[in-house]
Amino acid sequence: MLEELKKEVYEANMLLLQYDLVTFTWGNVSGIDREKGLFVIKPSGVEYGQLAPSDMTVVDLEGNRIEGRYRPSSDTATHAALYRRFPEIGGVAHTHSVWATSWAQAGRDIPCYGTTHADYIYGEVPCVRELTPKEIDEDYEKNTGLLIADEFSLRNIGYLATPAVLCRNHGPFTWGKNAGEAVYHAAVLEKVAKMAALCEWINPGNDPASQNLQDKHYYRKHGEEAYYGQRE
């Protein structure tokens, strides 16, 4: 069942290791088959070195296990909520990568200080508010996903142009057109988070990059007039 997607999700999970984004089992990646309405996700608490593609778990959009011998990631309900609310994404990644998590713990949006950021993420990376005690007690992981989607609506942020978010006191979620791109964005975010912190410490009171420069870099890589890469 969904063997191709399992392989893709497995490989995306292994990329987390290659990009140095996870310690132990602290990360998970999923990918969705939109036609079937099912997604594939890493099992909970199993070490990366012991995983095979066939160990990936298949769940439905409510997060129920449909197939697989392992329980899915404890963050499955967050992934499910994101798939329901962000209909054009194909993959989701969650890590505790050092710099992005430090910004999440600090409770701050990451300003766009340069083109590395603007090339992949439009505008600041939002940090959502803390969950209420009720939201934590009743359905923590699901509410995490809903809060992210609500925050994007509230702030009028496009989820395709800004494929990253920080969960307060927790860590980052990123997404993309598939599992691999979600991980790619996790790696971009980690680098951007590190450089944003360093540049603030080098020049306290530093301003974000101008909107003109942000637009220039974002749109030379994205959209109909993009000219980065091999698209001709």
Add this chain to the structure above:
Amino acid sequence: MLEELKKEVYEANMLLLQYDLVTFTWGNVSGIDREKGLFVIKPSGVEYGQLAPSDMTVVDLEGNRIEGRYRPSSDTATHAALYRRFPEIGGVAHTHSVWATSWAQAGRDIPCYGTTHADYIYGEVPCVRELTPKEIDEDYEKNTGLLIADEFSLRNIGYLATPAVLCRNHGPFTWGKNAGEAVYHAAVLEKVAKMAALCEWINPGNDPASQNLQDKHYYRKHGEEAYYGQRE
């Protein structure tokens, strides 16, 4: 004598290297056989590359060498005191890992700023006071262990839920159900120590995570209602 335990302790010591927690010989791990009242520990000042399981030293709960051609770690009396005072632990690790040691040198408890911390360590990581000149002169290593245990009593901290401590101007000790888990906690602590410092620098005056969130994450991994991992 205790060959299985020696192998386990040897492997846990080698994990210190793999997790990048030691420089040269600056770390040691032990594991205990509670029935026999003996524990196994790394020899003092021998390089990791030259060690074999059979080189591990067996000592009693007063820290006396019972078997082994090498003198045990110079910190043996600290391990012994921890085993006497914390009856449910099965392994102890000591390192000079960079970030945890920097907090120890700074003399500060590590606040719980996020879920990476709360997943494994309940509440802040305590930093014990400096030893008095008398405590240093008379039985330094033993007094280090006693001070840790006294501090946990005094502050009413549960040693199973908070398996880590910072010794002022020295470095961290961690423990667990066995030698391997003690090292795992040393790796968690190092990551947590790094992210706590970074998040304070990103947002000076930052508050710890809410008690609700800390409880949620700790108890989704620990205790009867845990649902992280493959426990069903």
Add this chain to the structure above:
Amino acid sequence: MLEELKKEVYEANMLLLQYDLVTFTWGNVSGIDREKGLFVIKPSGVEYGQLAPSDMTVVDLEGNRIEGRYRPSSDTATHAALYRRFPEIGGVAHTHSVWATSWAQAGRDIPCYGTTHADYIYGEVPCVRELTPKEIDEDYEKNTGLLIADEFSLRNIGYLATPAVLCRNHGPFTWGKNAGEAVYHAAVLEKVAKMAALCEWINPGNDPASQNLQDKHYYRKHGEEAYYGQRE
């Protein structure tokens, strides 16, 4: 066509990886054949692991593709402008290396705090002003190169003695007598950028190295009276 130069440029691009100066495809190196008035540059957005020397693109000094199946780097017009305005350079490198980029995002020149800097870069590393909206809209990459050259003229900085620049909110460009030396300077700059930040944080209000010491180190490595290395 220009097979030797393609090989040299390919190898210089791969050095970016070896020196840990690039993430994904975020960097590019070129080398020029001054007699033919053509230069060779990495293609745009192709992963390093998939490149071969024959994939390098040949362009003229206006940045037009002359040969090669791939479109050249999106920063080609910047390289071209630098080759036109700095007639004695033979190679150019651009990266988003973490520390140099953080200084660029911070919008500050890197002061010369020590001999590591003075050995290779004479005086501070200039950070050029932000481009105007018009400069960004009309010919962004070309204007980036022109701005660099204008800044060097304006400040009366010799481009051979100071082979590095920071583009505001973007990242560093470096150059040298050939592609390999351009990359070497990119690695020097990254180290220098890191140590300059650290030393400011260790001692806020720290002064640059004395001009005497800067001159001593620069001239023991460069010019007729140099005595570093194997030149006799």
Add this chain to the structure above:
Amino acid sequence: MLEELKKEVYEANMLLLQYDLVTFTWGNVSGIDREKGLFVIKPSGVEYGQLAPSDMTVVDLEGNRIEGRYRPSSDTATHAALYRRFPEIGGVAHTHSVWATSWAQAGRDIPCYGTTHADYIYGEVPCVRELTPKEIDEDYEKNTGLLIADEFSLRNIGYLATPAVLCRNHGPFTWGKNAGEAVYHAAVLEKVAKMAALCEWINPGNDPASQNLQDKHYYRKHGEEAYYGQRE
């Protein structure tokens, strides 16, 4: 000539790479044969990957080349001065390692904040004053060595107990009973320098470790009453 010593010095130079203390050719190690009054040092500006033991250069205590096809390190006169003034040392190492160099650029002594420092270096690591223009112009490298030795005399620091120094705006020199120990101390210093900076940033206004604790750790590793390691 001095083949054993050349091998030892070669291997010590290669340890600089293994311990991640050098970039490119920015470091050099020497070892002395006190009976012959000759020392062996790395050649100037030759890459580590191209060196063999037979490439090491033999010089006398004035720094004159006695044997070897390469010119000796440009810092040879500093090594020579240290050997003349510190008669019990057997090896000297110089690096531009990131954290120690950043303290040197910051112009500050490194306070002893913990036992990692106290285990190997007694008291603070001194940072010597800047050389005068005259000292720079007339015999820069020799004067660097003389200034170090003068500073140790002036401050009444024992060079055996404190085997490390920072040269203002330049970088560290370390020494030991032989070339290998000099490099070992360079690695200790780098770790100590990093943790001293981090602990100051975690707790601005932090005090050094108590003299009692410093003495305890230094003397449990050094001198007649040492009990660290396998000495019985």
